[in-house]
Amino acid sequence: MEKLKIGMVGGSRATSYGSVFSNNPKTEVVALCEVDEEKLAENGKSFELPDSALYTSYEDLLNADIDVVVLGTPIPLHADQVVKALEAKKHVLSEVTAADTVENCSKIVDAVRKAKTKYMLAENCVFMDFSLQWKKWIDAGRIGTPFYAEADYVHEIRHLVEDKWRANRAPMHYCSHSLGPLLYWMDDYVVRATASGKHHSLTPETDGNIDVQVALFETAKGATIKVLRSSVALREPGLCTYSIMGDKGFLESGRHGYDNIGLRYFDGLDDKKQETRIAVSASDIEAPPEARLGGHGTSEYYLAQDFLNAIEFDLTPTLDVVRAMDMTVPGLIAHEAAMKGGVWMDVPRITD
Numbered sequence: 156m157e158k159l160k161i162g163m164v165g166g167s168r169a170t171s172y173g174s175v176f177s178n179n180p181k182t183e184v185v186a187l188c189e190v191d192e193e194k195l196a197e198n199g200k201s202f203e204l205p206d207s208a209l210y211t212s213y214e215d216l217l218n219a220d221i222d223v224v225v226l227g228t229p230i231p232l233h234a235d236q237v238v239k240a241l242e243a244k245k246h247v248l249s250e251v252t253a254a255d256t257v258e259n260c261s262k263i264v265d266a267v268r269k270a271k272t273k274y275m276l277a278e279n280c281v282f283m284d285f286s287l288q289w290k291k292w293i294d295a296g297r298i299g300t301p302f303y304a305e306a307d308y309v310h311e312i313r314h315l316v317e318d319k320w321r322a323n324r325a326p327m328h329y330c331s332h333s334l335g336p337l338l339y340w341m342d343d344y345v346v347r348a349t350a351s352g353k354h355h356s357l358t359p360e361t362d363g364n365i366d367v368q369v370a371l372f373e374t375a376k377g378a379t380i381k382v383l384r385s386s387v388a389l390r391e392p393g394l395c396t397y398s399i400m401g402d403k404g405f406l407e408s409g410r411h412g413y414d415n416i417g418l419r420y421f422d423g424l425d426d427k428k429q430e431t432r433i434a435v436s437a438s439d440i441e442a443p444p445e446a447r448l449g450g451h452g453t454s455e456y457y458l459a460q461d462f463l464n465a466i467e468f469d470l471t472p473t474l475d476v477v478r479a480m481d482m483t484v485p486g487l488i489a490h491e492a493a494m495k496g497g498v499w500m501d502v503p504r505i506t507d
């Protein structure tokens with residue numbers, strides 16, 4: 156197979172994936188689109204791209220000789236850019252979340268249905284080493300049937316929510332790093348949501364500056380999920396923690412960053428009287444050094460491999476449009492529920 160030609164859009168997260176694709180024998184990074192000319196030149200230099208491969212216009216990039224668009228732009232731009240890329244017959248790897256409104260999510264779903272090329276959501280937490288390991292344990296029945304799961308994600312980025320697009324991104328709109336892995340492990344989706352959280356300690360009083368939101372979700376299989384989110388709470392280091400319980404045991408990560416010590420109990424395997432500690436890490440220690448170039452352990456490396464396999468062997472990517480929407484829409488609805496005072500709302504499965 157000829158090398159797939161990668162076009163990066165957005166000189167930050169797209170270039171993180173660019174570093175991964177530059178070191179993959181099946182791909183070559185051939186173009187970059189970035190509206191900030193300084194960033195364009197800087198990133199063009201580090202990827203050793205000629206000036207002719209640097210674009211400030213997205214439409215011009217889509218007319219270039221590329222096979223894949225790696226989308227690392229602000230979330231409100233995703234729907235329009237994904238639709239245009241699929242219409243131009245490009246494969247799309249899109250940063251999280253899928254889109255900023257349910258209506259925009261539906262536009263992506265329609266475009267994916269018509270397209271012959273692949274679309275995948277780059278929810279990297281799903282591909283962290285511990286997540287892939289937990290998925291194997293859960294699928295093998297080690298914790299039995301999951302009935303409860305929770306995830307907290309507190310990442311203080313006050314300087315970014317002040318004036319950029321994140322000013323309007325409610326905490327729960329950015330739910331895929333938390334909800335995503337839980338649904339992936341449970342092989343489930345959300346049917347109802349409620350949430351609390353509309354208070355601001357900080358100004359301006361935009362949705363992005365809401366102190367914290369906590370959502371409860373009910374899933375199609377009858378499980379309950381709790382997610383806590385904040386972009387402004389001063390919890391240092393950042394909080395990113397996961398826990399899942401089933402009728403035969405549980406798995407729980409520690410509360411410090413992505414690399415920590417967690418706990419598990421597997422009925423019939425572990426001693427009830429003794430804590431069973433597990434290493435929880437974003438990185439696969441056996442992976443080659445280039446596997447860490449994406450920024451979050453080895454997650455981007457394995458995610459990129461999944462996406463490339465889907466293209467090469469015409470498979471459904473692990474985070475296809477169905478999972479992309481399952482990991483995005485509940486957060487949009489939960490925020491709406493919080494604004495209505497914490498009512499329960501049905502979550503439409505827009506891919507049905």
Ligand SMILES: NC(=O)c1ccc[n+]([C@@H]2O[C@H](COP(=O)([O-])OP(=O)(O)OC[C@H]3O[C@@H](n4cnc5c(N)ncnc54)[C@H](O)[C@@H]3O)[C@@H](O)[C@H]2O)c1
Nearest residue numbers: 164165166167168188189190191227228229230250251252
């Ligand atoms: N998976 C992760 O761990 C992770 C981490 C951070 C951000 N993200 C996601 O990555 C995406 C980008 O986030 P960010 O923090 O880099 O945001 P950002 O605001 O820094 O924007 C990214 C870049 O896109 C450029 N850009 C804006 N409009 C453009 C256009 N029309 N064409 C080309 N370039 C354009 C900006 O100039 C900027 O350099 C979002 O979807 C965000 O949620 C994911």
